[in-house]
Amino acid sequence: MENWLMLTLVGKDRPGIVAKISHALFEMKGNLGEASMTRLGGNFTIMLMVCIPESKTVVQEKLQNICDELELFFHLDAIEAGLHQHIEPDVRISIHGADQAGIVASATDALNKAGLNILNLESDVGGSSESPVYIMHIEGIAGKGFDAVEQALQALSRKKDVVARMTPIDTMVG
Amino acid sequence: MALLNILVYPDARLTKISRPVKEFSEDLRKFVRDLEEIFRSFPGCVGIAAPQVGRFERIILVDISDKPKHVNHGFLILINPEITFCEGSSLGREGCLSVPDYTGKVERAKSITLKALNQKGEKLEFQMSGYEARAVQHEIDHLDGKLFLDRLVSRRNALSKRVEIPAKP
Structure with a gap:
């Protein structure tokens, strides 16, 4: 082994x-x-x-x-690990807005409830020190379908005043 | 007939440049039938190029009609395909029969004008964009000895600097 x-x-x-x-x-x-x-x-x-x-x-x-x-x-x-165990994400989510405490907690809680399994998450703080901007990108699998994720993002967008979008990932295999 | 074998990276033959088809014979049509047979044996696969099975001639098959939300031209048999015009760029995720267990983000032209010949040597011309244009560009790369691995966009940059903004419904 x-x-x-x-x-x-x-x-x-x-x-x-x-x-x-x-x-x-x-x-x-x-x-x-x-x-x-x-x-x-x-x-x-x-x-x-x-x-x-x-x-x-x-x-x-x-x-x-x-x-x-x-x-x-x-x-x-x-x-316990092995290679060749990649899982393909089927959705990409981008969230950005004025930096504030709780964006990640709110976003990931909402997405978890919407059935999203996160495979990659990257976030950055850009903008300036006076006016920082939070940017997060997530790739995952929408276990309960895209509509559930879309609705979660719309609610998040209203609640936290951020831009939250999703794009299905349609991997082209040739 | 037994299925052809797919060459898998790092097989050096995948870097060979394929030669144009000159004879539109029964042999060509038979090969296209065999190529289609192996192509159809991989559900979810939307294209294949002759060099992927070790025949180094400029022949590709593309069929994205199983993805009805993408505009498409149906099943395409393209001999000596050539992109004569391209416009825009788009980032999308690609995988390849010749590169198992890996997918990555690749930048491609958004729209292309494609010239090719059919199995009888007659001229074809298509305008295509999006997913179908991506598939054709991926397959033509095989004819030039290139894989999507040669065009990967780094993950972080792809995310932070080249975000695709989807159109608002």
Whole structure:
């Protein structure tokens, strides 16, 4: 059985982090799977799957020095995982408006009740510091159909005074 | 007849450039029938190109008529297809028989003018847009040795900077 670990790294962003970490994992004969890295508020963040023959404890010890040197917090979990398990989203949702507390809570609560299973969520704060703008994009599966999602977004739009739209994703396979 | 096999990435043959069809013979019609047979064996698939089954000639099939909400021209057999005009751009999600278990966002021209020949070598011309135009562009790419992987738009940029604004009903 494959030994998959999920590695989470957070810290001050600087060039070369991914190269150093992936090199260290490669030296332990680790094989990287799916990963998601982004800068959040100036911080480096990554979550990555690695399939590795070493035990979690050994990997942890070896990564500790590198992460200390790079001033990164890290966290390692043994996970049940596998590749080739992608699920296709069938709807894309965009929400934007003046930044305010509670947009994500209201939106995700409404969408959950409307049967949406979120597969990807990305959000940003743009605009200026005087007038920040919140922008969120979600891709998911509309388990109770598009109408339920559309109605949830219309209600959200009125309640929070945001623009909330959905577009069905019709993947073209050729 | 036994179904043809689909070449799967990273098979290097998928990068070959296909040659134009010169002879509109019974052999061509037989191949098109075989290609259609394998095309129809993948439910949900809306197009196929000859090089995907290892025949490096400029032949594609497109049929999006199972997606009735998209305007379409029905089942198209397109020999030596050529896009002579394109306009606008749109972002959409694509997958491919030759790239299992992966889909991604790709920018394509929104509307195209397409010239091609039919199986008898007679000239065809179509104006098409949206989903059907996307399918044709995807299949013509196969003829030029390109996959949608060569045209992926990064996920984050696709979301934050190139949001598709759907038309208000």
